[in-house]
Amino acid sequence: MARRLTPRGKERREQLMEVATRLFAQKGYHRTSVADVCDTCGVGKGVFYWYFDSKEALFNAILAGALHDLRRTQQRAIEPSPDPIERVTAGIEASLDFLAANDDLFNLIDFAGTDAHFSPVVRHGIDVVVDDTTRHLKEAIAQGAIPDADPYFLAHGITTITLTFVRRFLHRGSAEGTVDAVAVGRAAVAFCLHGIGLAAED
Amino acid sequence: MARRLTPRGKERREQLMEVATRLFAQKGYHRTSVADVCDTCGVGKGVFYWYFDSKEALFNAILAGALHDLRRTQQRAIEPSPDPIERVTAGIEASLDFLAANDDLFNLIDFAGTDAHFSPVVRHGIDVVVDDTTRHLKEAIAQGAIPDADPYFLAHGITTITLTFVRRFLHRGSAEGTVDAVAVGRAAVAFCLHGIGLAAED
Amino acid sequence: MARRLTPRGKERREQLMEVATRLFAQKGYHRTSVADVCDTCGVGKGVFYWYFDSKEALFNAILAGALHDLRRTQQRAIEPSPDPIERVTAGIEASLDFLAANDDLFNLIDFAGTDAHFSPVVRHGIDVVVDDTTRHLKEAIAQGAIPDADPYFLAHGITTITLTFVRRFLHRGSAEGTVDAVAVGRAAVAFCLHGIGLAAED
Amino acid sequence: MARRLTPRGKERREQLMEVATRLFAQKGYHRTSVADVCDTCGVGKGVFYWYFDSKEALFNAILAGALHDLRRTQQRAIEPSPDPIERVTAGIEASLDFLAANDDLFNLIDFAGTDAHFSPVVRHGIDVVVDDTTRHLKEAIAQGAIPDADPYFLAHGITTITLTFVRRFLHRGSAEGTVDAVAVGRAAVAFCLHGIGLAAED
DNA sequence: TATGAATGAGTATTCATTCAT
DNA sequence: TATGAATGAATACTCATTCAT
Known part of the structure; x- marks a missing residue:
């Protein structure tokens, strides 16, 4: 990772983190899928893996x-x-x-x-x-x-x-x-x- | 459930609970599969569901x-x-x-x-x-x-x-x-x- | 099969068939398990296979x-x-x-x-x-x-x-x-x- | 469900339905597994659930x-x-x-x-x-x-x-x-x- | 950057059948 | 005859991850 991000990219990343935080808190880490996060954000899965190496990496972040x-x-x-x-x-x-x-x-x-x-x-x-x-x-x-x-x-x-x-x-x-x-x-x-x-x- | 158990059955049930307790504690509930529990006990998967309705029921017990x-x-x-x-x-x-x-x-x-x-x-x-x-x-x-x-x-x-x-x-x-x-x-x-x-x- | 049955045995066999008929009709053949039939009759599984070779044989009968x-x-x-x-x-x-x-x-x-x-x-x-x-x-x-x-x-x-x-x-x-x-x-x-x-x- | 499908996606969906129709007709709904359908199509199991919520949903469609x-x-x-x-x-x-x-x-x-x-x-x-x-x-x-x-x-x-x-x-x-x-x-x-x-x- | 499609190993669970007692 | 216990292959379904476009 350690990608250089455009301003728009930074926003996306933050959006994903916010949504994931909410979902993880509501349903738990293991019960929340990457697909849940993407769907809630309204983005494709590719986006997720553009910004994060893995679900675990997202959680650690x-x-x-x-x-x-x-x-x-x-x-x-x-x-x-x-x-x-x-x-x-x-x-x-x-x-x-x-x-x-x-x-x-x-x-x-x-x-x-x-x-x-x-x-x-x-x-x-x-x-x-x-x-x-x-x-x-x-x-x-x-x-x-x-x-x-x-x-x-x-x-x-x-x-x-x-x-x-x-x-x-x-x-x-x-x-x-x-x-x-x-x-x-x-x-x-x-x-x-x-x-x-x-x-x-x- | 609420099966009537023979002494042998009671032992099995307890064995499953003990093994599961250990595995859940070591790896976590979500990272432990029913198969893990059965394999560690050396029994078929059917045995598990003879004694417990579900993985969740086991945990609750x-x-x-x-x-x-x-x-x-x-x-x-x-x-x-x-x-x-x-x-x-x-x-x-x-x-x-x-x-x-x-x-x-x-x-x-x-x-x-x-x-x-x-x-x-x-x-x-x-x-x-x-x-x-x-x-x-x-x-x-x-x-x-x-x-x-x-x-x-x-x-x-x-x-x-x-x-x-x-x-x-x-x-x-x-x-x-x-x-x-x-x-x-x-x-x-x-x-x-x-x-x-x-x-x-x- | 073709077992010689005592009068009590005949009753059991008939009871199993009646119960199975009801369950099959209600839930369908594939959605009714042998365990359902046995539980409804209040008998163990061994009894079932004493009287019938298989679930299919029961249905055919x-x-x-x-x-x-x-x-x-x-x-x-x-x-x-x-x-x-x-x-x-x-x-x-x-x-x-x-x-x-x-x-x-x-x-x-x-x-x-x-x-x-x-x-x-x-x-x-x-x-x-x-x-x-x-x-x-x-x-x-x-x-x-x-x-x-x-x-x-x-x-x-x-x-x-x-x-x-x-x-x-x-x-x-x-x-x-x-x-x-x-x-x-x-x-x-x-x-x-x-x-x-x-x-x-x- | 109710996914937006690309032309390729539509084809896949139709292919799955056609194959399933044939298999269901030949072997019966209950005797045909989702794996059968996927194998016959030569696709992974995930594909099936990308296009249909469940086996039942496919049949209803x-x-x-x-x-x-x-x-x-x-x-x-x-x-x-x-x-x-x-x-x-x-x-x-x-x-x-x-x-x-x-x-x-x-x-x-x-x-x-x-x-x-x-x-x-x-x-x-x-x-x-x-x-x-x-x-x-x-x-x-x-x-x-x-x-x-x-x-x-x-x-x-x-x-x-x-x-x-x-x-x-x-x-x-x-x-x-x-x-x-x-x-x-x-x-x-x-x-x-x-x-x-x-x-x-x- | 982004998407929809695809993968395939993995999960919980079921169930016909067998067997020791 | 009868029981509870055990088997294990099969089943529907999930999901992190990858990829072609």
Whole structure:
């Protein structure tokens, strides 16, 4: 691949990725065929293989993009603050917002994590996020802001809680239907802050 | 279905379920064919359909069994204690032990949660566990053992953390390889206890 | 085959044939499995193959029986009369009655006629009936009761009309639902008698 | 389905239908596999499902085409004549010619009539033909050309006789082999005309 | 770039038949 | 006689991928 694309070509590629993201999220990767994607776009199969080497390559492209966007969003939210705990909080909130707003991407990441072919990519993406968080926690521990504990474990706990609160409370699967996203976010953040040993202050 | 089975038949059925569990966990549900299962068992394809209506039915049977066993394990560990916090702790530890010991089942539950066809079953199974935990947390809140917060959210946080620490640290996916399971368990429990607002005591 | 059967064995065999007749008529020969027949009877598969060499053999047994009964019914109705035209009329009426009363058998005969494996049997069965009719018609022509025409053709016409009026007007397929069977019979007979050249007298 | 086809595609589709028609007629619908059709055409299995949704859909397409062609043939033969009896006669003759010339189609229609899945289509096709005939007979009765009788029954009789004379005398199933098609046609027409009450004039 | 057509290995499932008990 | 279990070839259908135009 690594084709040089005309502007029109770029649009096509993006269109295919968007449509595929939606279909993969709705029906699952294995239950979505290349033909489904092409038909939904209204293009022939040749087009698909012009832009992507394979169905798997398409999924990887989507996945990498999603993880990259997630991280960039977090970093943007984090950068300005000088206080490590505030940075962690901002990161959690940014993640919650991003995943709540991009539930298709969330579904794909979630699935990819369980599939032998794709989980390494997800694992790596999450590791990057966890490493970020770990740095902030180390700083907080050094400052004595939170008790001394393995910051890596704590960072995983935080990341995990974030993802799962999204999965459980902010997505269509939710039986409750109309949950207050803000309340969920607050609860997640509180759980995490307590989890890392910060005394409750709310 | 709902066939009356001879002892030999029961054995066969169990053999098929065990083999399928292993293969599904290794290669994934969609990448494992009925033929794979039959070949591994060394039986003809007809045998499979003598015992199960479909590949999907087999998976559901495995899934339901796994969720049922998980809950029973937790309940056994929980029952004796009068202190709600101790019960929650025992539940977390029992879950960690069970899932660490049955990593194939854990993989299946994990995948099932991301698949539109199976996620309702998983969701329900988890809800049952969460409801158990919620009860204990309510009691703890009533006793003033932990701060007043939505026990349902807390219970979800606990369940999630438990599952994910298993996923990340106790299974083959782990790059580290030789993690100290006991340390992981302690970390998970600590994070959860803090998360629900219990003051650190270690 | 040609097994010697105990009284109980005979009952079993007949039960299997009756159940199979019903199922074949309802769902069609190819869409009915041996397992369907056995399950409906509540017996194991071994029983089936104890009484019949194969599914095909079972069908042939049913078919032969049906054709035999049809002919015997006609002959009984025909015998007493000295007038050939009356005998033909009686034959038509007896056939109509028999087929109307045994619509399962009618369906099987009908299907068998279109299936390469079974049509020779049906053809032969119908030839026997047609030959009977041909004899009566020859006699009628010799007596000058009806115009001189190829009696074999006429006999075929009569047989055919009879079968089709049954198919169209007396069976479940009929949209009309509540047709007067007697009127249908009269119409069929009238058409046939005219068809062979008898002047209308009604 | 409802694909837009290139000229080449149209050819392929027709080729598949022709080959399938031949095979269905020879071996029967249920005994002909999709693989048989593809192999005979020398194409891969995917091709079949590019043009048809299923084996059943293919059969329905063939069936509908056959019934449509039959009717069009009859109408063309009938149109010119002002005399209702002549029109009926022309219709019978046209049907005989058409079915004699397209014995594969005749076989399929015949089978379809006995199969629960397809018989409604056949029934409807025949009803259309019968309705045509009924109109002519009504006119003939009004003119006093034939005795007053239920024209609907008469029309069924005619249609039936026509079909069966074809089945019995003009097709390969026939033991006689070399029958004079013209004589058969005359006999069929004569039987029908007498059947509706027209005095013999030959 | 794009399309419709073609490929063919692969999938779940069925079913007539056989067999050990 | 009867049963449940087993066989395995056959079946309809799918789908990622390739290719001629």
